Amino acid sequence: MKTITPFFLVIFLVLFSACEEKVKTVPEKEQQPKVSKDTVSPKVNSHEKNIEKNTFDVEKYAEKILENKVYPSDNDETFNYLDTFLKFNSDELDLHFKVFRVIVQKSDGALAEVMGQYIFSFIKRRPNYFLKEYATFNKKEQKQWIHHLAYEFYFNEDSVTVIEDEFNRILDFIPSHPEKIEMFNLKNEIIKETQNSIIDTDATSYQDNLTSKLKEKVTRLAALKYNYQLKSLDTVVSKKTILLGGLKRLIKLRDTVYKDIDFTIFEKETHQMSTSFLKGTKPMPQTTNLYPRVTVEEYIFKTPESAQNALNLLGKLKKYRGLWTYIGKAPHDLFREENRIYFMSTGGHYMMGMEKDIISLLKE
Numbered sequence: 001m002k003t004i005t006p007f008f009l010v011i012f013l014v015l016f017s018a019c020e021e022k023v024k025t026v027p028e029k030e031q032q033p034k035v036s037k038d039t040v041s042p043k044v045n046s047h048e049k050n051i052e053k054n055t056f057d058v059e060k061y062a063e064k065i066l067e068n069k070v071y072p073s074d075n076d077e078t079f080n081y082l083d084t085f086l087k088f089n090s091d092e093l094d095l096h097f098k099v100f101r102v103i104v105q106k107s108d109g110a111l112a113e114v115m116g117q118y119i120f121s122f123i124k125r126r127p128n129y130f131l132k133e134y135a136t137f138n139k140k141e142q143k144q145w146i147h148h149l150a151y152e153f154y155f156n157e158d159s160v161t162v163i164e165d166e167f168n169r170i171l172d173f174i175p176s177h178p179e180k181i182e183m184f185n186l187k188n189e190i191i192k193e194t195q196n197s198i199i200d201t202d203a204t205s206y207q208d209n210l211t212s213k214l215k216e217k218v219t220r221l222a223a224l225k226y227n228y229q230l231k232s233l234d235t236v237v238s239k240k241t242i243l244l245g246g247l248k249r250l251i252k253l254r255d256t257v258y259k260d261i262d263f264t265i266f267e268k269e270t271h272q273m274s275t276s277f278l279k280g281t282k283p284m285p286q287t288t289n290l291y292p293r294v295t296v297e298e299y300i301f302k303t304p305e306s307a308q309n310a311l312n313l314l315g316k317l318k319k320y321r322g323l324w325t326y327i328g329k330a331p332h333d334l335f336r337e338e339n340r341i342y343f344m345s346t347g348g349h350y351m352m353g354m355e356k357d358i359i360s361l362l363k364e
Helices: 004-025 046-053 058-066 076-085 090-106 109-125 127-134 139-154 159-171 177-194 214-223 243-253 264-269 304-318 321-327 355-362
Strands: 229-236 270-279 293-301 332-337 340-346
Touching (some): 058 076, 058 090, 109 159, 127 177, 214 229, 214 293, 243 321, 304 332
Antiparallel strands (some): 229 270, 270 293, 293 340
16 A cells, blocks of 8 residues: 555646646636726706607707797707707808897796707807807897896806906917907997896896795785785795704704705705795684694795706605605695795694695795
């Protein structure tokens, strides 16, 4: 046995070495590169998504606008067209610029609020074409376009500096001296318009749009059965409100569940927050000391678009029932008017059904 053991040991070592070499020569599978969770995919404009998903017929829409069969408004169809308009090539531009002019001319309400954004985006893309066409406008149409452009810059803290910087960049791409002068004059007209103390849009001034209407609304509630009387009305910060303050506090406590909710639109776009408290002068039926109570909050935003975005966010939050019930256990409701959001909360479940009459009277 002593003489046989080394022999087998040598054989075993030779075979083991050969297997090891063979394993090493087998090519490893190429690993796919790992995608980081932090990798950000390119953002796509929501209206562009609609264009891709739906077979939106741009030419048909343009034809309907020119034939006065469709009236432009703040809907997906109009915004789809406006987003597409900014991408038209030179061969298509003459026709579609006519359509764009009609949309600008007829725009009102929420659509009018964003037209300055589209006009300025077009100027940045095609400054020379814009100047050529703008020269053919009559004075009324020129004033309307200047007004829309002024509105786009009006709410900047230093609107003059922002306008100067933006137009200086545009002027760098205009080779012709006469056209530079035309663009320079347009810039000055926009600055002049933004410096007006009141800028009118659809017979409603910006100054009026930023003035609270809360007192005017809640005093109407005295006409209801329980003769609600205003007890307090104050301008407050967000943490003092039922709606926004409550939501922020709860999300802070439960940040692991609701960490994707972004409140920056309230922080950046809100001009003023106010809250009011009212109490009825007549007790509830079959009671002697239980009086109906109502709290109404007003959130004033810089633009109707910002208010709508905030309302969309609140709509998203309402889907989290576990979160929303902490804010609105009592009968409540909210609605938007122009650049304002109103939130109404009753005194408790004993007022169930009464919120409909209250909201109806608060709405214009």
